[in-house]
Amino acid sequence: MMRWPMFRDAAFVFAKDARIELRAKVTLRQVAPFVVSLLVLFGLAFDRLLVKDTAIADVRVDELPLAFVGPGIYWLGVLFSLVLLVQRSVSIETEDGAGTQLRLWGLDPAGVFLGKAGVVVMQLLFIQVLLCVGLIAMFDLQMTEPLLLVSVSVLATVGLAAVGSCYGALSAGLRVRETLLPVLLLPVTVPVLLAAVQAWQRALTGDVDSAWPWARILFVFVVVYVAFGILSYGALMEES
Amino acid sequence: MSAPARVHLDGVVALLGTFPALSGFSLTVPTPEVVILRGPNGAGKSTVLNVCSGLVPVQRGTVQILGSNIRVDRRSVRKHLGFLGHRTGLYDDLSVEQNVQLAARASQANIALVGPTLSRVGCDGRLAKLGVAHLSAGQRRRVALASLMVRRVPLWLLDEPHAALDTDGRDLLDEVIREAAVDGTTVLMATHDLDRADRLADRVVTIVGGRVVANDAVAHVS
Numbered sequence: 203m204m205r206w207p208m209f210r211d212a213a214f215v216f217a218k219d220a221r222i223e224l225r226a227k228v229t230l231r232q233v234a235p236f237v238v239s240l241l242v243l244f245g246l247a248f249d250r251l252l253v254k255d256t257a258i259a260d261v262r263v264d265e266l267p268l269a270f271v272g273p274g275i276y277w278l279g280v281l282f283s284l285v286l287l288v289q290r291s292v293s294i295e296t297e298d299g300a301g302t303q304l305r306l307w308g309l310d311p312a313g314v315f316l317g318k319a320g321v322v323v324m325q326l327l328f329i330q331v332l333l334c335v336g337l338i339a340m341f342d343l344q345m346t347e348p349l350l351l352v353s354v355s356v357l358a359t360v361g362l363a364a365v366g367s368c369y370g371a372l373s374a375g376l377r378v379r380e381t382l383l384p385v386l387l388l389p390v391t392v393p394v395l396l397a398a399v400q401a402w403q404r405a406l407t408g409d410v411d412s413a414w415p416w417a418r419i420l421f422v423f424v425v426v427y428v429a430f431g432i433l434s435y436g437a438l439m440e441e442s
Numbered sequence: 443m444s445a446p447a448r449v450h451l452d453g454v455v456a457l458l459g460t461f462p463a464l465s466g467f468s469l470t471v472p473t474p475e476v477v478i479l480r481g482p483n484g485a486g487k488s489t490v491l492n493v494c495s496g497l498v499p500v501q502r503g504t505v506q507i508l509g510s511n512i513r514v515d516r517r518s519v520r521k522h523l524g525f526l527g528h529r530t531g532l533y534d535d536l537s538v539e540q541n542v543q544l545a546a547r548a549s550q551a552n553i554a555l556v557g558p559t560l561s562r563v564g565c566d567g568r569l570a571k572l573g574v575a576h577l578s579a580g581q582r583r584r585v586a587l588a589s590l591m592v593r594r595v596p597l598w599l600l601d602e603p604h605a606a607l608d609t610d611g612r613d614l615l616d617e618v619i620r621e622a623a624v625d626g627t628t629v630l631m632a633t634h635d636l637d638r639a640d641r642l643a644d645r646v647v648t649i650v651g652g653r654v655v656a657n658d659a660v661a662h663v664s
Contacts, residue, residue: 218533218544225573226535294533298582303531306495307548308520436517 208316208432211309215317220324222294229325233286237279237329241336244275272343273402276333277395280362283329284391285384287322288366292374292383301374301439311436315367319431322363330355347405347413354405354417358398361424364431365390371438393423446509447472448597448628449494454503456493456652463489465652466503471630471645474596476623478639479632481649487632488527490649491599494630495525508597521549523597528605530586534575538565538585541574545589555592563588563614579606587615591622598622600631604638616642 223229248271295301304314337343345351369387373379397420404413449471456464463486471477479487492498494507496516505512510519525531532541542556560566563584574582583606590598600619604612612635619629619642633639640646640660648656 214547221540222533222535294535297534299527299529299531300533302497302527302529303525305497305517306520306523306525306531307545308517308522309548311517440516 208310208313211313212316212320213313215304215309215314216320217317219291219294219318219321223321223325228290229287229328233283233290233325233329234332236286237283237332238336240279240282241275241333241340244279245340248275268341268343269406270403272337272341272406273399276330276337276402277358277399279333280326280330280359281388281391281395284322284326284362284366285387287325287329288370288387289380289383291318291322291367292370292379296374305439311439312432314439315364315371315431315435318370319360319363319367319428322366323359326359326363327356330359344406346408347410350405350410350413350417351402354398354401354413354420357417357420357424358394361394361420361427362391364424364427365394368427368431368434368438371435374439375441394420394427397423446506448474448508449477449630450504450506451490451493452504454493454505455501456489456498457501458489458498463498463652464493467493467649467652467654468503469647469654469657471628474623474626474628475644476619476629476631476642478643478646479630479649480634480636480639480646485649486652487649488601489652491525491527491601491630491632494597494599495523496520522595523599524590524593524595525599525601526586526590526603527601530582532574532582532585532589535573537571537573538577539570541585542588542592546592549593549595551593555594556588559588559592562591562618564610580608580611583607584611584614587618591618596627598627598629598631600629600633602633603631604633604635612638 295304334345338345366387369383369390373383373386376382397416401413401416401420404410404416447470449469451467451469454464454467455462467486467490469490479490481487489498493500493505493512496512496519500513507519508522512519533544536544539556539560542560543553546553546556557566560570565581565584565588569581574585577585587603603615607615616638619631623629631639643660646658646660647654
């Protein structure tokens with residue numbers, strides 16, 4: 203059965219959070235610089251491992267390590283951004299009782315979940331464009347198999363946003379949410395991180411056939427996370 | 443068949459943690475009227491409002507709000523009630539106008555009412571475009587009142603609504619409550635401002651220790 207109030211309320215919450223983001227520009231002014239500085243720090247930490255045609259202690263390093271390290275850097279950057287974006291999504295609702303008012307408007311909780319997760323998806327995709335540009339510009343990463351990479355990215359982003367929004371709602375009522383949220387959230391993102399990194403590594407090393415099974419695993423996790431969010435968000439909102 | 447009471451609470455027990463904030467609270471408001479809840483700090487006035495809106499779960503007793511059983515479904519009735527609590531529920535990053543539009547859209551209310559409502563509370567013109575984060579506490583309260591008014595719901599739950607308002611703001615609020623009552627809105631208001639409350643009230647309910655100790659038509663209040 204189609205749940206029209208759910209989609210109507212999802213559109214309402216999406217528009218609300220998107221409008222708030224457009225006015226506050228937190229993604230552009232805070233999360234984007236954070237991601238750029240993260241790339242620079244990764245570059246300094248991994249040093250010559252990320253630079254083609256160099257040698258470490260007489261061991262020649264070609265572009266292959268970059269194809270392995272690059273996806274890890276990319277998805278860790280996405281994960282750290284997710285934590286910031288979810289904290290922001292929660293803080294919007296905790297200022298001056300706005301979250302309580304949201305509950306008192308009687309919106310469909312599944313719609314609230316989809317709307318809030320939708321905005322996090324939009325913000326994460328923007329961050330990923332930055333990460334891609336950064337990896338290509340700074341480390342000359344060759345983005346082969348773009349269809350596979352984009353498919354995996356979109357899937358993983360939806361999964362991360364879904365699980366992030368659920369844990370954001372869970373932590374919303376806690377005084378220690380800023381510190382507790384990463385502790386709760388990061389472990390449950392491991393399946394998505396693992397599948398996305400594996401799929402990307404295989405795509406970037408030309409092993410496309412073995413990348414698609416990881417994309418399928420990712421799809422299963424995304425379906426589970428989204429279904430969990432739709433079914434449980436009401437209880438999470440009420441108990442937070 | 444008679445219409446169900448707007449508010450019907452019978453033998454309600456509600457806990458805040460392990461503290462019994464309401465211990466056998468009973469109150470019925472059958473028709474549109476202004477009911478003032480009064481009592482000392484910690485008597486349970488705010489808890490009554492929170493129970494009516496489904497924000498605080500009920501351990502025992504009956505809670506029927508606008509004909510809906512809150513113990514079975516505490517969400518569906520919320521579309522039909524307005525709540526003005528200690529916090530304004532406004533989004534700091536949105537403008538005054540956007541906040542009130544949001545409240546109207548959330549209830550599928552007429553968006554054309556936003557402008558006149560903002561004028562009514564004195565938050566129109568340039569102020570309407572200003573971010574809520576830049577407002578004073580009293581102005582925020584006026585915007586919250588506009589968000590409540592624009593939704594056109596049959597039940598208002600007001601928790602210390604006069605707080606942070608100046609004299610003009612308090613007079614405005616009293617006028618708005620009177621108009622709402624005339625239009626058929628039931629108003630349940632917790633307040634310590636008894637002078638104003640007595641002028642507004644059709645009924646005054648005194649709460650002590652989570653129970654009703656007096657329930658008088660306003661003429662009976664000394």
